[in-house]
Amino acid sequence: MSPTRLRTRSAPDYNIFKENIRFAGHMMASSIDLLTKINDEFLTCQICFETYTRPKSLNCQHTFCLKCLEEYTPPNSTEVICPTCRCEQPLTPQGINGLKDNFFISSMSDMLKTVKEIRSEDKDGTSLMCDTCDHDNRKVAISRCLDCTDFLCTECSTWHIRTKLTRHHKIVSLTEFESGIHNQELKSRAKIYCMIHDGEVAKIYCQSCQCPICHECVECGHSRHRRCSLKEEVLNQGHQIENLLKTAREKTDVLRTLQTTLKDLKQVKKNDRENVEVEIEKTCEVFVNAIRKRKQELIDELHNMHATEIKHINADEDSVEMQLSSLVSCMEFSRKVLEYGTPKEVLGLNNQMTQILHQLLETHPAHTYHKTEETDTINFDTNADASVRVIRDNLGKLHILKTAFDEQVNKVLRQLDSFCASDSALVLKHNGKVHFHREESTETKLVLQLGKQGIAEGEFESTPNLAVNSVNEVITADYDGAKIQIFDPQGNFKDSFVTEVNKRMCKPAGIAILHNDDIAVCCEDQVHIWTHEGKSVIGFGKGLFGNCSSIAVDVENRIIVADVGKHCIFIHTDDGKLVTQFGAQGKGESKLVEPRYVASDSQCNVIVSDGGDCSVKKFTAQGEFLLSFGAEGPERGQFQGPRGICTDRHDNILVADCWNHRVDIFTPDGCFMRHIATDSLHFPWCITLTTNGKLVLSEDYSWSVKVFELPEYRNSSSMSSMEEIISPTALIPDFDQLAGQFDLPNLLSNKVSWWLTSPNHHDSDHQQMNGIHNTIATSNVHPKPNRSLTSKKSSSSDSDLTSVLQPVASPQNHITPVAQQTNEVVTPNGIHGSSTSLSSSSSGKVSYSGKIPASNDQAIVGIVNGT
Numbered sequence: 001m002s003p004t005r006l007r008t009r010s011a012p013d014y015n016i017f018k019e020n021i022r023f024a025g026h027m028m029a030s031s032i033d034l035l036t037k038i039n040d041e042f043l044t045c046q047i048c049f050e051t052y053t054r055p056k057s058l059n060c061q062h063t064f065c066l067k068c069l070e071e072y073t074p075p076n077s078t079e080v081i082c083p084t085c086r087c088e089q090p091l092t093p094q095g096i097n098g099l100k101d102n103f104f105i106s107s108m109s110d111m112l113k114t115v116k117e118i119r120s121e122d123k124d125g126t127s128l129m130c131d132t133c134d135h136d137n138r139k140v141a142i143s144r145c146l147d148c149t150d151f152l153c154t155e156c157s158t159w160h161i162r163t164k165l166t167r168h169h170k171i172v173s174l175t176e177f178e179s180g181i182h183n184q185e186l187k188s189r190a191k192i193y194c195m196i197h198d199g200e201v202a203k204i205y206c207q208s209c210q211c212p213i214c215h216e217c218v219e220c221g222h223s224r225h226r227r228c229s230l231k232e233e234v235l236n237q238g239h240q241i242e243n244l245l246k247t248a249r250e251k252t253d254v255l256r257t258l259q260t261t262l263k264d265l266k267q268v269k270k271n272d273r274e275n276v277e278v279e280i281e282k283t284c285e286v287f288v289n290a291i292r293k294r295k296q297e298l299i300d301e302l303h304n305m306h307a308t309e310i311k312h313i314n315a316d317e318d319s320v321e322m323q324l325s326s327l328v329s330c331m332e333f334s335r336k337v338l339e340y341g342t343p344k345e346v347l348g349l350n351n352q353m354t355q356i357l358h359q360l361l362e363t364h365p366a367h368t369y370h371k372t373e374e375t376d377t378i379n380f381d382t383n384a385d386a387s388v389r390v391i392r393d394n395l396g397k398l399h400i401l402k403t404a405f406d407e408q409v410n411k412v413l414r415q416l417d418s419f420c421a422s423d424s425a426l427v428l429k430h431n432g433k434v435h436f437h438r439e440e441s442t443e444t445k446l447v448l449q450l451g452k453q454g455i456a457e458g459e460f461e462s463t464p465n466l467a468v469n470s471v472n473e474v475i476t477a478d479y480d481g482a483k484i485q486i487f488d489p490q491g492n493f494k495d496s497f498v499t500e501v502n503k504r505m506c507k508p509a510g511i512a513i514l515h516n517d518d519i520a521v522c523c524e525d526q527v528h529i530w531t532h533e534g535k536s537v538i539g540f541g542k543g544l545f546g547n548c549s550s551i552a553v554d555v556e557n558r559i560i561v562a563d564v565g566k567h568c569i570f571i572h573t574d575d576g577k578l579v580t581q582f583g584a585q586g587k588g589e590s591k592l593v594e595p596r597y598v599a600s601d602s603q604c605n606v607i608v609s610d611g612g613d614c615s616v617k618k619f620t621a622q623g624e625f626l627l628s629f630g631a632e633g634p635e636r637g638q639f640q641g642p643r644g645i646c647t648d649r650h651d652n653i654l655v656a657d658c659w660n661h662r663v664d665i666f667t668p669d670g671c672f673m674r675h676i677a678t679d680s681l682h683f684p685w686c687i688t689l690t691t692n693g694k695l696v697l698s699e700d701y702s703w704s705v706k707v708f709e710l711p712e713y714r715n716s717s718s719m720s721s722m723e724e725i726i727s728p729t730a731l732i733p734d735f736d737q738l739a740g741q742f743d744l745p746n747l748l749s750n751k752v753s754w755w756l757t758s759p760n761h762h763d764s765d766h767q768q769m770n771g772i773h774n775t776i777a778t779s780n781v782h783p784k785p786n787r788s789l790t791s792k793k794s795s796s797s798d799s800d801l802t803s804v805l806q807p808v809a810s811p812q813n814h815i816t817p818v819a820q821q822t823n824e825v826v827t828p829n830g831i832h833g834s835s836t837s838l839s840s841s842s843s844g845k846v847s848y849s850g851k852i853p854a855s856n857d858q859a860i861v862g863i864v865n866g867t
Contacts, residue, residue, distance in 0.1 A: 043109050047072060047083060052109060057102040060087040069096045128174070132156045144177045146170045146185060192230065196220075205233035247419070254415045261409050276398070283396055298380070305378055316366035323365040330356050399635065444677045447694070448707035450474070450491040458485065458493035460703040465550075465686045469513045469532075472690045474705060476698070477508035477521055484508060484519060484530065489690070491707070497534025499523065510550035510597070514574055515557045522548030522561055527576070540576030554600035554621070562598040562608060567591070569598065569606055571621065582623025587613055589625045597644050597686070601651040601668065609642040609655060616642060616655055618670070629670030634660055637672035644687035644697065656684040656697060663687060663697065677708055 045052050047068035054066040062084045064072075073080045079090045080099075092098035128141040130153035141151035145160060147169040152160055160166050172182055194200040194214035202212035208225035218227070334353045337346060364370045405413070451460050462480035469475060472489040482505050485496040499506040499521060506523035514520055518537060519530045525545045529537040541548070546565025553559055558579060561570040568583030569592075583592045593612025600606055604621040614632035616639075619625055630639045640659035647653055651668040654676070663677040663684055676695070677684070683700035690696060695708040 043105065052102075052105055055102040055105040056096065056099040057105075058082050058087070058099065059089050060085050063102045063105055066096060069099070129153075130156050132160075141174065143171050143173050146172060146182060203230050204228075205230045207233070251416070251419045254412060254419070257412050258416060261412055265409075280396070287391060287395060302378060309376065309378075312368060316368055320365040323360060323363065327357075327360045330360060397633075444679070444695075444711065445709040446680050446706060447709045448491045449704055450487055450493075450707075451476070451704045453703045455481065457496065458487070460485075463685050463700045463703055464698045464705060465509060465511050466688060466696060466698055466705060467511045467513045467519075468688050468690050468696060469517045470691070472692065472694075474696055474707075475511060475513065475519060476705065477511040479507050479509055482507055484511070484521065484534070486532075487705075495534075497530070499528070499530075501528055501536055501539060509548060510552075510562070512551045512553045512559070514553055514559075520551055520553065520559055522551040524548060527551065527559065527561060527572070529574075538576055540572065541570070544578070545570070549595065550597040552598045552600050552606075554604045554606075555602055556604060558604075558621075560598050560600055560606055562595040564595055567593065567595065569595065569608065569619070569623070571606070580621075580623055582619065589617075589628060590619075590623075592617070596642070597656075599645045599647055599653075601647040601653075602649075603651070607645055607647065607653055609645045611642055614639045614642060616645065616653065616666070616670070618653075627670050629666065629672075630655075636675075637664075637666075643685050646688050648689055648693070654687060654689070654695070656687045658683050658685065658700065663695065676710055680706070 043051055045055070045063075045065045045068055047064050050065075052063065052065055055063045056066050056069055057063045058080065060082050062082050064083065069080060072083060073091075073096060077091065079088050080096065081088050089099075128151045129138040130141045131150040133139055133153060133156060139153035139155070141153055143152050143157050144150065145152060145166070148166070151174075152171065157171055160169060160171060170185070176182060192202045192212050194202045194212070194217060197214050197216045200214035200216060202214050202217075204213050204215065204218065204227055205211075206213050206217070206222045206225050206227050208227075209222065212230055213222055213227075330353070334357070337349055337353070341349070369375075404410075451458055451464065453460060455461060460476070460478050460481065462478055464476040464478050464485075466474055466476045473494070474487040474489075474491075476485045476487070477499075478485065482500075483496050483498050486494045488494050499508045506521075506526075506528060508521045508523055510522045512520045514529070517532055519532065521528050521530065522545075524547060525543075526539055526541040527545075527548065528539040531537060541561070545561065545563050547563060548561055549564040550562040551559065557574045559572045559574060559576075561572065563570060567585035568581055570581045571579040573579060583590065583595065585591060585593070587593060592608065592610055594610060595608045596611040597609045598606060605626065606619045606621065606623075608617050608619070610617055615628050615630040617625070617628045630637065630642065632638065632640060634640060638660075639655065639657050641657065642655050643658045644656035645653065648665075652673065653666045653668065653670070655664050655666065657664055661678065661681045661683065662675050663681070665673045665676045667673060677697075681697075681699070682702055685698045685700045687695065687697040690707075693710060695710055696705065697708070698705050
């Protein structure tokens with residue numbers, strides 16, 4: 001056996017893999033505790049529930065087998081969705097193979113297997129075998145080299161300490177290795193190999209590039225970079241991590257205390273609910289008792305009135321009976337006298353009998369019914385609606401009172417605040433991602449008003465419904481005017497067309513924009529689609545709809561129609577095919593009273609403003625009820641005539657509260673956030689958001705359209721998500737303000753180098769990017785589907801977006817410097833499923849529009865000037 005076989009494993013990939021195994025082993029406090037510290041679930045894929053096979057790690061830190069992710073992800077997909085937390089991560093052109101390998105999991109699996117085999121009592125067929133023996137003649141290992149991490153048999157151990165190259169390596173028995181007594185020595189002997197120069201040990205750390213390098217790397221491009229020894233950097237980073245861990249432990253204690261406090265708070269809230277419920281029951285019991293008492297009084301009065309009437313009827317009935325009896329008796333006597341009496345007897349009784357008969361015939365037995373055609377009827381007069389209002393207004397109302405926490409809870413909250421961001425930072429969560437927004441002002445600013453009552457161009461004959469297309473043109477539907485009007489982003493009238501189909505005038509109500517910028521309009525009992533130029537494309541729904549009131553388009557380009565006549569929601573494909581319908585008349589979870597407006601969020605959920613119920617209801621795309629919020633009233637979270645509705649990029653819900661003269665914003669779960677527009681508003685009707693976050697709404701009675709700048713979207717350079725903050729392409733956006741505080745060349749170089757040295761990039765990328773001082777800074781993020789930024793009818797000068805240039809393409813799948821000028825432009829290529837473009841503003845600043853590989857959202861990014 002040749003001793004030189006011990007040094008044949010010098011390939012970079014193998015060295016990297018071995019070093020990860022070494023470091024994972026060194027991170028263990030002691031291998032003696034390995035079996036107790038690592039459970040099977042930690043090393044088990046949550047898709048196949050088997051031990052990991054080539055584990056791949058996602059940005060959310062969840063790990064799965066390569067094969068499992070390939071089977072889970074649809075073919076030709078440009079992103080992968082985490083099966084555990086549903087976070088989205090864009091894929092590189094390599095697909096699932098391009099994801100980071102989780103060497104930590106792999107190495108721990110190997111380490112666990114090693115410890116189990118060392119402890120195994122069966123020493124014949126299942127124990128560790130020698131790593132250096134010939135493959136067909138391997139022997140059982142009895143020791144391990146701490147330097148090259150090979151398991152050795154008796155013979156190979158002897159050769160190992162005699163060979164010149166490995167003479168100074170330290171070999172220990174498996175029992176000693178398994179005991180963990182050599183862990184510190186393993187750390188000191190661990191080596192990191194250079195990723196560029198094969199077989200060279202990296203002993204230097206480049207602080208500019210943030211990567212370990214060897215001595216040859218210093219001469220190949222790192223000579224002017226800031227450097228230190230690798231050991232010193234490991235110690236520095238170790239201290240930083242220890243400080244973070246110390247703070248993390250402190251916050252962990254606070255969170256545990258807060259967790260207990262929140263449980264107690266839930267119990268307090270439960271007690272409050274029960275107490276209030278008891279008060280409601282008592283109050284209602286008072287009302288119910290009063291109602292029951294009044295009910296008994298009315299019933300008693302009714303019975304008395306009825307008894308009086310019956311008494312009178314009985315008296316009349318007796319009188320009738322008496323007269324009837326007298327008349328019959330008199331008639332019988334007179335008939336017998338005439339039949340059997342003598343003439344003398346007839347003449348003697350004539351005067352008497354005639355007088356009695358005349359009296360009986362001329363007397364009315366029941367004077368109550370003499371000369372009348374009607375009778376008295378008992379009736380109950382009431383005003384049920386007024387009674388309900390009286391009960392509703394006087395029974396009581398629920399409202400929120402601010403109650404101070406006790407000192408113990410305040411102490412915990414203050415401790416937690418000391419760890420968190422400042423109060424001006426707004427933190428939102430969406431699809432498992434944390435989004436940050438820093439508020440500078442809470443003022444909502446009116447920036448534009450267009451249109452008025454009239455019949456001329458740019459004027460409205462009724463309250464307009466509206467929508468915004470991909471280039472921020474405002475498109476309005478005038479019901480009484482039977483026309484569609486188009487305004488540019490600056491509010492200037494551009495064009496209009498009459499909503500006429502087959503010489504039949506259609507009354508446009510709701511309006512929405514399809515992904516190709518065609519205009520979908522609901523016209524009473526059907527939906528019509530026109531192009532931007534006014535050419536009719538398709539119409540559908542005749543005989544299906546009752547009275548269409550609103551229309552929306554979801555992210556899958558499906559058309560959602562709210563039918564106020566049939567109290568339901570219809571969902572169609574963009575060619576008019578019915579997908580599903582749901583809803584029914586009434587008040588309840590899945591019922592709708594007056595579905596006035598409809599919207600959709602990024603999850604294709606359907607959101608309906610129910611004007612008849614003064615609430616907003618949220619359904620899945622299949623019609624499954626999710627939640628409902630709101631009630632009638634002027635308080636926070638209440639509505640008086642909810643009308644227009646839309647969602648922002650975080651799926652927050654904006655509602656036009658017509659009779660309260662305001663626009664409110666709610667979280668996706670229906671929790672009230674704040675009033676975002678109150679001043680200068682009179683009966684807000686239809687609302688929508690532009691792609692740059694401006695609020696566009698129409699007003700009833702004034703028949704105009706107003707555009708507001710919202711503080712939530714005013715800072716266009718704010719970070720959008722935690723993923724962008726930790727992304728290598730994300731930097732502090734305001735470079736001009738911070739230029740004097742940071743060493744920008746080194747900072748930018750560090751960020752670029754950090755990204756390029758990640759496992760998803762090749763070594764050639766690093767070599768080609770060496771010396772570039774420009775990088776990409778993240779700006780606004782818009783999760784809308786990618787669309788062309790050019791209008792079908794207008795030039796780009798009509799839009800408030802920047803001019804659109806041709807995208808920069810590169811034949812290779814890496815970042816390529818485009819021009820060696822004052823401002824070098826760097827664009828990531830090989831990005832599938834998104835459009836990219838470069839644009840320039842009047843100030844000369846160049847922008848890149850496209851999809852950043854490290855982010856899940858479409859972003860507009862700006863190029864920072866080089867130095």
